[in-house]
Amino acid sequence: MSFTRTEKSGGYYGTNYNEEWFIKKVYPNATILPYFRKRGVNILSAGPLQLDLYLQKVDKEPFAETLVKAKNYYLANRILWGDHIFQRFLPSVKIALRNGFNFEQLHRLGDYEDYLRELEYIGMDIHSPKYLCPSDFKAEHARVSRLANRKREIERKKRERENAKRFRAELAERTRPYASLVIQGFGLEIRILTTPEQYLDEGEAMHHCVGSYVGSDFHKASIIFSARMNGERVETIEIDTEKWIIVQSCAVCNGFSDHHDNIINLMKKNMPRLKRLSKAS
Numbered sequence: 001m002s003f004t005r006t007e008k009s010g011g012y013y014g015t016n017y018n019e020e021w022f023i024k025k026v027y028p029n030a031t032i033l034p035y036f037r038k039r040g041v042n043i044l045s046a047g048p049l050q051l052d053l054y055l056q057k058v059d060k061e062p063f064a065e066t067l068v069k070a071k072n073y074y075l076a077n078r079i080l081w082g083d084h085i086f087q088r089f090l091p092s093v094k095i096a097l098r099n100g101f102n103f104e105q106l107h108r109l110g111d112y113e114d115y116l117r118e119l120e121y122i123g124m125d126i127h128s129p130k131y132l133c134p135s136d137f138k139a140e141h142a143r144v145s146r147l148a149n150r151k152r153e154i155e156r157k158k159r160e161r162e163n164a165k166r167f168r169a170e171l172a173e174r175t176r177p178y179a180s181l182v183i184q185g186f187g188l189e190i191r192i193l194t195t196p197e198q199y200l201d202e203g204e205a206m207h208h209c210v211g212s213y214v215g216s217d218f219h220k221a222s223i224i225f226s227a228r229m230n231g232e233r234v235e236t237i238e239i240d241t242e243k244w245i246i247v248q249s250c251a252v253c254n255g256f257s258d259h260h261d262n263i264i265n266l267m268k269k270n271m272p273r274l275k276r277l278s279k280a281s
Contacts, residue, residue: 040068048073053080063090072097074104085113092116092126099129105137115141118148157200163215164196171196175223177277183225183270186262188234193224202226202236207253210236222247227263234259237267241278244271 039058041051049068057080058065067076075093079086085093093112096103106112115137119126122144126132134140175194183190193199196214202224203211213219225237227249234257238247246267251257 039065048077050077050080053077063094070097072103075109078109083109083113085109085116089113089116089126092132095127095129096132099133101133111141112137115144118144122147122151160200160211160214164200167196167215171199174220177280178223178274181273181277183266185266186259188227188229188259188262188266190225190227190237190263190266193226198226199224202233205233206236206251208236208250210238225267227259229259235263237263239267239271239274241274244275 036055039054041049041054054064054068054076061079063086064076064079067073067079075097103109103112116126116132118141119131124131124144172194175192178192179194181192193202199214200211203209210224213222213224219238221240221242223239223241225239226233227235227237235249235251237249239245240247246264249256249260249263249267251260257263
């Protein structure tokens, strides 16, 4: 059985025929068809339910009918609008409903989908009411997200270490001409980074992205120097060995230190020296 908007429903009486049929009672003497009544359509559902979609899709979405009969119009509408959570996590949603979880408390249904995805990622049982029905959803969502992010970070570092093994020989060859070079001045000592571990340690200590250069195809013309004062990292310098320019010189979190200008001057002053070492190799 299919339903379409009629000329009457979009005409004199306005466009909201949910309201026309059931709330304003434009047709007070009409009897609700058994087909509608059987599927939970009544004056209570007419307002909150996306009735036109429901009547079009109810035969293909039996769970939507179950929700309407249970007066859970919020979730029924989400199914009718094609929310992905019901394709991916429908069994979990059903368990949560049976155990009394109130989905209408959510700021958006996607928050619950994110929560289920994170639960699954960290290896928790997404069919257990213990996890599906937290008493404080917001706090539990935040806790699970922290655990998932921690796992991602561990996996990221593992990938970086694996990339480092493949990157080691290439980096050793690239940095060999400058391995013994020490640039000094203004109390600074600047040395080249020659191993993947040094890249990773520099990136972690300085909270910037140089660690991601390990194994990257986008920085094959780069050499990286670490500027230090009294043994403490100050800035990380990237030199392009094709154009022989300073690409960037960054302190913690990609900022600039008080020694930034001195570092730039030292690197520019030593750029001819770097070129000669490159050609000599």
